[in-house]
Amino acid sequence: MSLGLYVSVPFCRSKCTYCNFASGVFSAEQMGRYVERIAEDVRSLRGYAAEQGAGIPQIVDTIYLGGGTPSLLPAEELKKLFFTVRQEFKVLPKAEVTVECAPGTVTDPVIQALVTRGVNRVSLGVQSFVDKEAASVARLHTQEKTLDDIARLRKAGISNINVDLIAGLPHQTRASWEYSLDQAIATGVPHVSVYMLEVDEDSRLGRELIAGGTRYHAHFVPDDDLTAEFYETACDRLNAAGIEQYEISNFARAGFESKHNLKYWTRQPYLGFGVDAHSMLRAAQQSADVESVRLATTDSYDGFFVAADWKASMVSKEQALEESFFLGLRLNRGVDLARLREEFGSEIHKYDTTIAELEADGLLRQNGNNIRLTARGRLLSNDVFERFIVVDRYAKPTIPEAG
Ligand code: SF4
CATH class of the missing domain: 3.80.30.20 (tm_1862 like domain)
Known part of the structure; x- marks a missing residue:
């Protein structure tokens, strides 16, 4: 990788x-x-x-x-x-x-x-x-x-x-x-x-x-x-x-x-440098509690000069699965459920109801193992993504602006 x-x-x-x-x-x-x-x-x-x-x-x-x-x-x-x-x-x-x-x-x-x-x-x-x-x-x-x-x-x-x-x-x-x-x-x-x-x-x-x-x-x-x-x-x-x-x-x-x-959208590793930069790296030793590691720097320009000030946070398997859904769904090609099942096992089935509800609401379409947003789902994407966040203690990661 x-x-x-x-x-x-x-x-x-x-x-x-x-x-x-x-x-x-x-x-x-x-x-x-x-x-x-x-x-x-x-x-x-x-x-x-x-x-x-x-x-x-x-x-x-x-x-x-x-x-x-x-x-x-x-x-x-x-x-x-x-x-x-x-x-x-x-x-x-x-x-x-x-x-x-x-x-x-x-x-x-x-x-x-x-x-x-x-x-x-x-x-x-x-x-x-x-x-x-x-x-x-x-x-x-x-x-x-x-x-x-x-x-x-x-x-x-x-x-x-x-x-x-x-x-x-x-x-x-x-x-x-x-x-x-x-x-x-x-x-x-x-x-x-x-x-x-x-x-x-x-x-x-x-x-x-x-x-x-x-x-x-x-x-x-x-x-x-x-x-x-x-x-x-x-x-x-x-x-x-x-x-x-x-x-x-x-x-x-x-x-x-x-x-x-x-x-960013496929959870590949990246390192970010400078003010308000974020990094995402896979954990060297994976466990249920630590699938990957996020690092963030200060968002203050002056603070950036004071000292190396990275904040590390651990991403559990459960959180990584959530991310895979709401980041992957940003892409028009959507999310491959078979691939997620390979990576996360039967855990992915706890989203079956969410997926069915979103499909019934016309926000998401499922075709075999593939799920993707509809045009309306893209317009209301933040509402859709929130439905995939089930871990209370978890705040959505900041993804750098894409251009
Ligand atoms: S929008 Fe971009 S170019 Fe304009 S002030 Fe902000 S960072 Fe600078």
């Missing part, structure tokens, strides 16, 4: 109004300190993980720099980061290496730095091809800039590109959403991610949506029904264009599914 590596880079040019991540605007010097701190963790996390009883695969086949905006890292810091990773891990020559970039930050020197470090996949946080919508949430790019970035990335040899879109942005209408989808399709990129705007009190727009106000354009945010309709339109249009849905929020042309993100 091979390993995925995730590095969290919490730097941004400006703060998007809908953002609820631990990210901010920092100086080049602070970025240098941060990379240095990550390098320490890259060198020592394996030792810590082993102390917690985790087995660590030697071979790395995916690397993902997410954020934040990793493309803001100076070329020198990017070089240090990749140098340390390659020094500590055996990275396959054909590894999928993704870097998230904000359109408008992908300058020629940045592209050069990415290519030189072996980056072969870029995820662009476009969110909307309509300039007014992007500007209303403090994104700094335009459609023209985005198209130019895509063209220059391709020219440099990086054609495995993802475009992120958000349904439910202020000022979005049916027509403007279809325009964004059509533009994404017209670029010819092989991967598109579609997220529905999250409303929570950790973002400025979210707070305004809850409390009322107009400063962040909350009064122009489409209602939930319309946003759900946008999501359904995205599924229809992208599927029709051959960019097929393979996960609740992710669509790809055949062969371009994100290998790294697939690890």
